Amino acid sequence: MSKNVKEESIMEYVTLNNGIKMPMAGIGTFLLTPDEAEASVLNVLACGYRLIDTANAYVNEKAVGRAMKKSGVSREEIFLETKLWPAFYEQSDAVEKTLERLDTDYIDLLLIHQPAGNYIAGYKLMEKAYTEGKVKAIGLSNFSQSQIREILDICEVKPVVLQTEVHPYYQEKKLKDYLKKEGIVIQAWYPLGHGDKALLEEPLFQELGKKYGKSSAQIILRWHIQAGNIVIPGSKSPAHIQDNFDLFDFSLTAWEMAQISIMDKNVRYYTSTPELLQRYAAMVPPVDEQK
Numbered sequence: 001m002s003k004n005v006k007e008e009s010i011m012e013y014v015t016l017n018n019g020i021k022m023p024m025a026g027i028g029t030f031l032l033t034p035d036e037a038e039a040s041v042l043n044v045l046a047c048g049y050r051l052i053d054t055a056n057a058y059v060n061e062k063a064v065g066r067a068m069k070k071s072g073v074s075r076e077e078i079f080l081e082t083k084l085w086p087a088f089y090e091q092s093d094a095v096e097k098t099l100e101r102l103d104t105d106y107i108d109l110l111l112i113h114q115p116a117g118n119y120i121a122g123y124k125l126m127e128k129a130y131t132e133g134k135v136k137a138i139g140l141s142n143f144s145q146s147q148i149r150e151i152l153d154i155c156e157v158k159p160v161v162l163q164t165e166v167h168p169y170y171q172e173k174k175l176k177d178y179l180k181k182e183g184i185v186i187q188a189w190y191p192l193g194h195g196d197k198a199l200l201e202e203p204l205f206q207e208l209g210k211k212y213g214k215s216s217a218q219i220i221l222r223w224h225i226q227a228g229n230i231v232i233p234g235s236k237s238p239a240h241i242q243d244n245f246d247l248f249d250f251s252l253t254a255w256e257m258a259q260i261s262i263m264d265k266n267v268r269y270y271t272s273t274p275e276l277l278q279r280y281a282a283m284v285p286p287v288d289e290q291k
Helices: 003-010 034-047 061-071 094-102 119-131 145-154 173-182 203-212 216-226 238-245 254-261 274-282
Strands: 013-015 021-023 051-053 079-084 109-112 138-141 161-165 185-189
Touching: 034 051, 034 061, 034 238, 061 079, 061 094, 079 094, 079 119, 094 119, 109 119, 109 161, 119 138, 119 145, 138 145, 145 173, 161 173, 173 185, 203 216, 203 254, 216 238, 216 254
Parallel strands: 051 079, 079 109, 109 138, 138 161, 161 185
Antiparallel strands: 013 021
8 A cells, every 4th residue: 555545544634615635634833943843743744644834923934844855755745834924914025935934836725824914915915826826725814703704805715714723612613604604614723722631631531532542632633623623733742743643543423522512611712802913913023033
C-alpha cells in the first residue's frame, strides 16, 4: 500500500464550497516559538497530518516553511493555512510577503485573522490573490454572524471557512446553522477548551474513553469531526501530537453525540472587545524579524 493510499484511508476530509478538499484534523502553531513550531510541524507531517495552521501574528511562518521543506513531504500533499493580521490589510504586498516567509508558491487557505481595522480591504486583497492563483481558498477568523453577513454582501469570492472558538462548552449551534446555509465550514480553535481541566475531566468523556480505549481529548476531537468541525489542536509534545491524530478508527453513536450536545454552556475562554480589536488593528507583529 502506498503512503498516499494509507493517508486517504485514515484521514477524513471536507469539501469546501469551491471544491477544494480539506483535512478535518491538523496542527495549530499558536503560541509556539519558531523552534517549537519547526519541530512540531516536522513531527506532525511524519505522523501523517497534512493540515498545518499558522498566522502572521504567530511569528513562526518561516519556521513552518522550513519544516515543510525538511519533511520530504511534497508541497501538493500539504494543506497550508495562514492568516493576515489587521495591520497588513491595506498593504498591497501583504500576501506576497506572507508567501516569502513561508517559502512557498501558494497558500491553500488564507484567512482574515480578526474583524479589526479595514478588514474589507483585507478581504479584497485576499480575493485578488485568489484570482491570481496565489491562494487556493479564502476565509475568516473570529467574525460574528453580522460581520460574516457584511463580507457575504460585498464579496466576489465566497469565504469557505470560519475559524473560531468551538468546544463542548461553547458549541456555536446558531452560528453553525447559519454557516451551513451559506456553505461555510467551522474550524475550531481551542477545540479542547484551552486544555480546561474541568472539560477534560467531564465524567461522560472519561466513560466514553474507557469504552473506546481513548483519552478524553480524543473523544472530544472525535465529537468535533462527527459534528463537522475541522480541528487544529496545538501541541509541542510528540506523544500528544500522535494521540491527537488517532481519531479515525472509531465513531461515537448518535446517542453519545447527543449527550455531548447538551453539555453546551455558552461559555468561551476568549473574549473579544472593541478596545482589543482596536489594539489588534494598530499592532504590527515583528514578522520580518522571524528566524
